[in-house]
Amino acid sequence: MRSTTRIVALGLAGVLLAACHHKDKDAPLAFVPADTPYVVANLDVLDDDTRKALLAQADAQLPSELTQLRATADDLAEKDPDASRLLKALIAELDGKTIESFAQNAGLNIKGHSAFYGLGLSPVVRFELVDPNAFEAFVGRLEAAYGKPFEKATLGNLNYRRHVAADVGVQVVLATVGKQAVAALLPTDAPESTLRLALGLDRPSKSIQDDDRLEKLAKAKGYQPWAIGQVDLTRLLPLAASGKDPMFNALRKTRAEAESAKTGEPVANQLQIAPSCEGEATRIASRVPSLSFGYSKLDEKHQNLRWDVALADDITKAFASLKVELPGLGADGTAPFDISLAVPVAQLRPFWSAQADAVAAKPFTCPALADLNEGFAKIGMMSQQAAVPPVGDLLGLRVALDSFEPGSNDSMPKFSGRVLVATSNPAGLVAMAQMAASGLSQLKLSNDGKVVPLPPEVTAPFGTPVWAAMSPKALALAIGPGEDAKLGDLLKAPTGDAGRLGRLNLSGEMYQAWVKAMAAKAEHIAELTASTETDDPDAAATAKANIERTRAQFESMQAQAERIKSLSGEMHMERDGLVITSQTELK
Numbered sequence: 284m285r286s287t288t289r290i291v292a293l294g295l296a297g298v299l300l301a302a303c304h305h306k307d308k309d310a311p312l313a314f315v316p317a318d319t320p321y322v323v324a325n326l327d328v329l330d331d332d333t334r335k336a337l338l339a340q341a342d343a344q345l346p347s348e349l350t351q352l353r354a355t356a357d358d359l360a361e362k363d364p365d366a367s368r369l370l371k372a373l374i375a376e377l378d379g380k381t382i383e384s385f386a387q388n389a390g391l392n393i394k395g396h397s398a399f400y401g402l403g404l405s406p407v408v409r410f411e412l413v414d415p416n417a418f419e420a421f422v423g424r425l426e427a428a429y430g431k432p433f434e435k436a437t438l439g440n441l442n443y444r445r446h447v448a449a450d451v452g453v454q455v456v457l458a459t460v461g462k463q464a465v466a467a468l469l470p471t472d473a474p475e476s477t478l479r480l481a482l483g484l485d486r487p488s489k490s491i492q493d494d495d496r497l498e499k500l501a502k503a504k505g506y507q508p509w510a511i512g513q514v515d516l517t518r519l520l521p522l523a524a525s526g527k528d529p530m531f532n533a534l535r536k537t538r539a540e541a542e543s544a545k546t547g548e549p550v551a552n553q554l555q556i557a558p559s560c561e562g563e564a565t566r567i568a569s570r571v572p573s574l575s576f577g578y579s580k581l582d583e584k585h586q587n588l589r590w591d592v593a594l595a596d597d598i599t600k601a602f603a604s605l606k607v608e609l610p611g612l613g614a615d616g617t618a619p620f621d622i623s624l625a626v627p628v629a630q631l632r633p634f635w636s637a638q639a640d641a642v643a644a645k646p647f648t649c650p651a652l653a654d655l656n657e658g659f660a661k662i663g664m665m666s667q668q669a670a671v672p673p674v675g676d677l678l679g680l681r682v683a684l685d686s687f688e689p690g691s692n693d694s695m696p697k698f699s700g701r702v703l704v705a706t707s708n709p710a711g712l713v714a715m716a717q718m719a720a721s722g723l724s725q726l727k728l729s730n731d732g733k734v735v736p737l738p739p740e741v742t743a744p745f746g747t748p749v750w751a752a753m754s755p756k757a758l759a760l761a762i763g764p765g766e767d768a769k770l771g772d773l774l775k776a777p778t779g780d781a782g783r784l785g786r787l788n789l790s791g792e793m794y795q796a797w798v799k800a801m802a803a804k805a806e807h808i809a810e811l812t813a814s815t816e817t818d819d820p821d822a823a824a825t826a827k828a829n830i831e832r833t834r835a836q837f838e839s840m841q842a843q844a845e846r847i848k849s850l851s852g853e854m855h856m857e858r859d860g861l862v863i864t865s866q867t868e869l870k
Contacts (some may be wrong), residue, residue, distance in 0.1 A: 306492055311398035311409040311463065316487035317494050320519035324398035326508035329581070334393070336583030340869065342381045344846070347839035349374055354832040365429055372428030376421070390417030392462075400491075402523055407467040407481050407531040412566045415459045422457065433457065438475070439484055443737050447471050451534035458482050477529070504591055506577025513575040516568040524564035524651065524704055526556040554579030560649035567652075570595045584869050592861040601634050602856040603782045608756050609705040613777030616788030616853065618683035618700060622788045625679040625779055629707070632675070632815035639663030660815075673712045676758065678705035683773065685766070687793060689800030696800060697765025699747065701773050709758040728753040732774050784861075785854040791847040791870070796842045802837030809833045846870055 307313065312324055329337070335772050359367035377385050386393045395411030402864040408775045412418050422444070431561045433444035443458035449471065457466045460483050465766075467481040491497065491542045497511050519528040522528040526535075532554075539553035580587035606624040616623065642659035669675055684700035706712055709730065717723045722741040734752045737760075750767040752759050754774040762768045852865040 285519070286479065292748045293440060300631070309461070309463070309597050309619075310492060311396050311411070312492040312497070313399045313490050314409060314465075314483050314486065315491040316402065317489040317491050319400045319402070319491060319520060320522060321514045322398065322400040322406065322491060322497070322687060323355060323495060323510065323512035324400070325396055325510050326501065328394050328396070329509055333582050337581075338382050338393075338848070344843060345377065345382065347842040349378060350839045351836045352409075354836050357828065359831060365431065369425060369429045374423050375428075376424070387413075388417065389421040390419075392416035401519075402467065402469075402481055403470050403530060404519070404528045405467060405473075405477075405481070407465065409463055409465045409483070412462050412464055415462060415464075418464055421461060438478055438482065441482060441484060443482060452537035453530070454686065456481065467576065468530070470529045472533070473529060479500065489808055490839070496499050500575055501577060504575065504577065504589060505579055506575075506589065507581060509578055509581055511577040512577070513573060515573050517572050519566070520564040520568045522562050524556075524649065525561035526554075527561075557649050558772070559647075560651060563649045563652055565645050579864065580866075586867040588865050588868070590863040591859070592863075595859040598634075599856055599858055600861060601630065603858050605630060605856075606781050607679055607705070607779040607783065608778055610679060610703060610754075610757055610774055610776040611681040611683075612679060612779035612783050612786060616683065616786055618788070619689070619793040620642070620682070620684040620700070620789040621632060621786075621788040622683075622780075623681040626642070626677050627679065627839070628675055628677045632669050635666040636766065639666065662681055673706060673715055674706040676706045676711065680704055681773070681776075681781075684793070686763070687800075689803055690797065697746070699766055701759060701761050701766055701769060703757050703773055704760040705757045709753050709756065712758050724749070728758075730755045732771055734761070734770050736767075759837055782856040783853075784856060785852075787849040787850075787852045791844065791849055793842065795844045798837065799841050802834075802841065805833050805837065813820045 300453060312326075315322055315324070328334075337513075352370060356367045356370040358375065359370065376389070383393060390412045392411040392413045395413075395497060397408070397410035399406065399408045401407070431446070433446045436445045441458060441460065443456055445457075446455045448454065452471055454467060454469055454471045454473070455466065456478065458464070463483075465482055469477060469481060473481075475486070480487065481850050497513070498508065500513060501508060501511055523531050526532060536550065539550045542548060542553060569789055571592065571594060574590070575771055576588060576590045578587060579589045605627065607627050609623055609625055611621070611623040612625060624748070639659045639662050642656060643663070646656045647653055656707075681703040682700065683702075684698050686699045688697040690696040704712065710728075713726070713728055717726060720741060722738045726737065727736065728735055728751060730753050732752050732754050734750050737749045737751055747763050748767075750761040750770060752761075752770040752774060757771050757774055759773050761773075763768045801838075809826070812826055812829070846869055848868040848870045850865070852863065854861065854863045856862070
């Protein structure tokens with residue numbers, strides 16, 4: 284009896300485990316080859332509350348986005364009228380609608396799964412639909428606006444659309460397969476087997492869904508399942524360099540034909556690829572094997588992202604345990620604009636020298652990569668020159684601004700804040716400054732953090748008082764009334780923990796001030812350009828239109844900036860590679 288119960292229990296457990304591991308055989312990821320060089324997909328969909336909140340934010344932002352799209356469409360009107368008409372048709376579909384109503388009219392499933400990936404280097408996108416007929420009607424409206432309906436074609440029992448761009452050597456294919464839409468950019472001469480894989484009539488021998496790569500990546504890096512991306516450079520770079528990828532070859536051939544028409548250089552000569560190219564691309568990829576990213580937090584008030592750059596062991600070992608004595612690097616910034624950047628020259632010099640020496644010992648012979656030889660030679664020279672003080676003593680830099688006001692077109696902006704230079708020889712840096720500026724000759728700083736005002740003749744260009752203070756490993760300046768009282772805390776701020784390379788904090792108000800300053804500068808430049816075109820009515824009209832587009836684009840950017848409460852980010856080295864995170868908090 285006991286053995287029978289055990290067998291039943293084991294059988295039930297097996298059924299439950301099988302159910303837990305069931306995967307949708309028609310999910311977008313089931314069509315993605317396991318050897319794809321790049322992929323972006325969602326493993327799960329947002330909960331209803333978060334989705335509604337994000338849609339509301341997107342709806343509020345949509346008018347300003349459409350303003351930018353209209354400006355882009357106007358810019359394309361002369362260069363690419365077909366693309367301009369297509370973009371304007373898309374704008375018409377969105378104008379006056381919410382994102383949800385647009386999706387409904389287009390048959391898109393905003394609660395569905397999607398995947399963007401490479402069939403080799405050819406991009407393919409698959410996404411789920413709620414109404415295939417509505418999607419077909421949407422595509423028909425875009426075709427009508429484009430003015431060049433896609434060719435209708437059939438493969439097996441599947442009808443699909445096809446548009447050939449002969450001048451580029453590629454084709455766009457678009458199909459509705461069940462409740463999914465698929466679009467792909469393929470070579471014009473892509474074989475039927477490639478078309479069948481792209482459209483999903485055939486399945487890859489092993490899919491990315493089968494190997495659980497994205498699930499494992501999410502678990503290892505802390506990515507949430509709503510959007511995860513990976514670029515596998517060990518696959519992508521050799522494909523591009525070897526001449527084995529049909530998509531890359533089609534683009535190269537088109538370019539070679541255009542060059543041949545200009546110069547007479549035979550196309551065959553241009554298409555030759557040195558045997559060393561594939562191996563040397565693999566060599567580069569071994570240094571940076573992959574890139575990946577995903578949301579670490581996403582809700583109605585937060586949009587946090589993480590990027591991971593996988594690096595070779597010798598790179599990570601050089602920096603993962605490094606502690607840089609830069610005050611402020613060890614804690615989040617508190618000023619409206621606060622950036623700390625580690626620049627440990629003493630450690631960077633031998634590292635980059637070693638990279639330069641490695642390339643010098645084994646130069647790249649592939650013509651497409653030959654420029655790297657000169658580039659690394661320059662890096663080697665710069666690493667030697669960087670040994671000279673004060674650069675050779677540098678540890679890092681911190682800038683903390685408390686206020687920022689854009690100046691007029693002919694004046695400098697006004698700001699207040701603090702600047703800190705971390706260095707192993709702050710007294711030497713002061714001495715060099717005294718040699719460069721005679722007004723500083725009487726300046727006396729001790730390394731106990733005592734604050735000393737700079738002479739008026741030195742601070743005159745700032746239009747505000749400036750103070751200096753020094754510690755054993757840093758020199759700091761305070762610019763603006765009241766900033767001197769903050770120098771002590773600046774010098775005593777926590778230094779970097781192991782592997783920390785940078786931090787950034789930016790308030791929404793400071794971000795808005797910067798956007799406003801950029802808008803004023805861009806409009807001023809546009810007005811100056813327009814003033815030189817007064818003798819040519821057509822040029823004057825174009826210049827005036829450019830002013831209006833510039834103004835509209837920055838108004839759109841300002842509207843977006845007004846929604847941001849704060850932006851922050853950090854960068855550090857782990858044993859597996861470089862990690863960069865960003866946090867956006869919305870109002």
